[in-house]
Amino acid sequence: MSARDAILAAIRRAAVPRSDLPDLLEVPKVAGEAPTDLVRRFIAMLKEVGGRAVELAGSDELFGAVAVLPAVRAGRGIVSSVPELDVSILTLGPDASRAQLDAIELAIIPGLFGVAENAAIWVDEADLPHRAVPFAAQHLAIVLPKRDIVADMHAAYARLPRPLPGYGVFISGPSKTADIEQALVIGAQGPKSLVVFLV
Numbered sequence: 001m002s003a004r005d006a007i008l009a010a011i012r013r014a015a016v017p018r019s020d021l022p023d024l025l026e027v028p029k030v031a032g033e034a035p036t037d038l039v040r041r042f043i044a045m046l047k048e049v050g051g052r053a054v055e056l057a058g059s060d061e062l063f064g065a066v067a068v069l070p071a072v073r074a075g076r077g078i079v080s081s082v083p084e085l086d087v088s089i090l091t092l093g094p095d096a097s098r099a100q101l102d103a104i105e106l107a108i109i110p111g112l113f114g115v116a117e118n119a120a121i122w123v124d125e126a127d128l129p130h131r132a133v134p135f136a137a138q139h140l141a142i143v144l145p146k147r148d149i150v151a152d153m154h155a156a157y158a159r160l161p162r163p164l165p166g167y168g169v170f171i172s173g174p175s176k177t178a179d180i181e182q183a184l185v186i187g188a189q190g191p192k193s194l195v196v197f198l199v
Contacts, residue, residue, distance in 0.1 A: 035146065035147060035149070038116045038149045038150070038151060039055070039116075039146050039149055039198065041116040041117070042114055042115075042116045042119055042149050042198075043055070043198075045116065045117065045118060045119040046119035046172075046173065046194075046196060048119070049118070049119050049172050049173030049176075050173040050174050050176055050186055050194070051119060051172075051173045051174060051193075051194040051195065051196060052193070052194070052195045052196070053195070053196045053198055054195060054196070054197050054198065055146075055198045056197060056198060056199050058199060059084060059199045061199075062082075062084060062085060062143065062197060062199060063084075063085065063087075065197055066085060066087065066108065066141065066197070069106060069139070069141065069195070070139075071105040071106035071138075071139060072087060072106065074105075075089060076089060076105055077089060077090060077103050077104055077105025077106060077138070078090065078104075078105065078106045078107075078108070079091075079092055079104055079106075079107050079108070079129065079133060079137070080107075080108040080109075081107075081108070081109050081110065081127055081128055081129055081133070082108050082109065082110050082143050085108055085143070087108070090103060090104060092104075092129040092130050092133065093129060093130065094129070094130055094131075096129070096130045096132075101130065101132050101133070101136035102136065104133065104136050104137040104138065105137070105138050105139065106137060106138070106139045106140075106141065107133045107134060107136075107137035107139075107140050107141070107191075108141040108142075108143065109123060109127060109128060109133065109134060109140070109141070109142055109143070110123075110127045110142070110143050110144075111123055111142045111143065111144040111148075111171075111196070112124050112127070112148065112159075112161070113144075113148040113149065113150060113156065113159050114144050114148065114149040114150070114196075115149070115150055115151075115152065115153060115155075115156045115170070116149055116150065116151050116152070117151065117152045117153065118153070118172055119172050119173065119196075120153070120156070120170040120171065120172040121142050121144055121170065121171050121172070121196065122156065122159070122160070122168060122169075122170055123142070123168065123169050123170075123171055124161065124165050124168045125165050125166060125167040125168060126165060131167055134169070134171060134190075134191070135175075135189075135190045135191070136190075137190075137191050138187075138191065138192055139191055139192060139193045139194075139195075140171075140174070140190075140191040140193070140194045140195075141194075141195045141196075141197060142171070142194065142195075142196050142197070143196075143197045143199060144196055144197070144198055144199070145198075145199055146198045146199065156170075171194070173194055174186055174187060174190070174191045174192055174193050174194040175187050175188060175189045175190030175191050175192070176188070177189060
């Protein structure tokens with residue numbers, strides 16, 4: 001037996017047996033946390049992953065909260081796909097060029113729902129002018145209704161729209177990597193900051 005065959009045989013013996021994935025849509029509902037507890041857990045976890053939460057009393061406070069962001073004050077490179085926030089400086093479509101995407105200083109997008117256990121927010125392509133907007137922007141702001149925060153990823157998968165969209169993504173915190181010598185770098189591959197406006 002060759003060394004290669006011996007290694008492959010050892011891997012096969014050590015392999016974990018296959019098992020079917022559970023049907024996440026049929027996970028039994030468990031008595032959960034109060035909505036305010038979910039919001040508190042979401043805010044704490046968002047801070048852990050490098051993001052920042054701004055809790056608002058309602059959507060009528062949203063414009064004032066966004067107005068203090070540096071890109072909005074400077075009036076440059078803003079794209080908003082939140083209907084009640086008409087602050088866009090840039091107009092993008094699904095066929096936007098690389099140069100147009102590179103010009104995004106701040107993207108303001110809606111989140112469909114959030115997850116308290118990891119501060120992930122589901123973003124659907126139907127709410128984006130271009131799929132790359134959340135990743136091309138220098139800074140990202142997400143507007144998320146507090147009532148749409150679920151406890152964990154099991155509940156999140158059950159909340160995914162059916163049929164599934166052509167594209168959607170969970171976003172948790174700003175871009176970060178620790179690939180090189182375990183040194184954490186924020187914004188290396190995407191937004192340098194994430195602020196979540198909880199309405």
